[in-house]
Amino acid sequence: MNRLLDAYRAYFKTQIATQLQYRAALVIWLIGLVLEPVIYLVVWTTVARSSGGEVGGYDAGGFAAYFIVLMLVNHLTFTWIFWEYEWRIRQGMFSPLLLRPIHPIHKDLADNVTYKLITLIVMVPATVALALAFRPALQPPAWAVAAFLPALALAFALRFILEWTLAMAAFWVTRVAAINQMYFIALLFLSGRLAPLELFPAWIRALAATLPFRWMIAFPVELLLGRLSPADALIGFAAQAAWILLSLGLLAVVWRAGIRRYSAVGA
């Protein structure tokens, strides 16, 4: 365990050094992350104004709160593992990772967390600027604020584990772009990124709650907005935990099969 912690510390250090080399790229990535919710925010605020100030229980301030929190949650939970995996396998960069006496997922986790922490330096002022510009209406009860952090952590764990598992499709398919695209479309509609799930028809809401998507992004957002009852929150935690366990099981199975495949066809 100590050895693993030591490895994480070293990963953090090298990753910080690496990330800071690419300040321009960091900022460009972040602009994308900030811009997407701002566009949705402007669109939905306009829709709300033109339909008497409110859509599906969200007014302008409500939308502002939703999309600003969404931006933070999405930033803190997203991964780039699909591209990383495809690149690794196509470029033959996977073999060096396999030769190390440590599971490659640790490096990816450390890289991801490091990136999130570094970019907070920019995300926090961006959030403040957006809050000043759009005046979000955000008055969550104290218990919801307290529940938000674990919900966020679980959302990150779920998204990371599931996306790491899906990214392993690269072991079988040379071009995983098609698979990625399907996943991202589902994520866009069913996770609450495009709009609050309350605005969608009931069957889409049911689909989003049955699949893991709602629990990856919308759940912590709605929690912090004070739109969930304590009972809803408990259901959410249970769903997150269940999906994490399921994804972990899936990850172990796919990993074993993927490595078998990789070492059969030529590493």
Added chain:
Amino acid sequence: MSEAAIRVENLRKIYTIGEREAGMRAALRSLVRRRTREVAAVSGISFRVAPGEIVGFLGPNGAGKTTTLKMLSGLLYPTSGTVDVLGHDPWRRDKAYLRQITLVMGQRNQLGWDIPTLDSLELNRAIYGIPQAEYRRTLDELTELLDLDPLLRKPVRNLSLGERMKCETAAALLHRPRVLFLDEPTLGLDVTAQRRIRAFIAEYNRRYEATVLLTSHYMADVEALCRRVIVIHHGQLLFDGELADLVSRFSPHKTVVVELEDEGADLRPYGEVVAREGGRATLRVPKAETASVTGRILANLAVIDLTVEDPPIEEVIEQVFNQDAGQEGGREAEQPAAVLA
């Protein structure tokens, strides 16, 4: 030979590869029905390597060298046959196994591109769980042997190829592996850098009694480091034995260099004249006729000097590679143990 560090028996690796004709029609047809073909990259090789031995693993491109090294290091699992390295099944990739081996593949980098080598070494220290004191000691040794001092603090992307390979080598050996699989460790390096890496491998082998299996297209590497060589071709073992035996066994010729008083003497009756400069000539003579030819030259011509040499090792290797596997080489492959003994 019971205490072999590496034991390979009847090792085979067959790849299934997709194939199709060129052109649009074939492309469309392959959408519906994929045609595949089986290619044997390694077809039944056996050998053993004793602890502390350096063995040169030779063969032309596509002979199966890299595939074999990948099976030995656990990246590929064999289609059939057994591999045992230090008592481990490599393809299980036990952490205990991975901590004892290293695979250096040409210019595949395990160093972070954007950070100084020292940071990557520190990362390897943590990953391999090397105690601080031992890390310091090994790092000092590697720094001294490879002359790394001016390089360690520069970002890797600012290093030249030779400098980077030295750093890669250091990173690959920081955990003091007992078995080294080196696939073209000097590829693309200039002569000085090659010599440096070569000297380092020899020193590392001596110091830690490490077992080394090395492929290289530079015969200078092989001559400097390996007393024993294993030659494979078309996935089959052609030869396993001492480098000197390879030459005598596979070269059907000897080189006779003769210096004559009479610059105009006709040497054609004695053998193929490869080079001639004034009174000095180089002849290629069938091995079996060497004695009679030199006898005739000494008897018939006014000789100032005469030497008989083996042809250069490159030439012999080329000859070995040019013959088809399974012909003369097939017999060689059956008796490596005798050569080894």
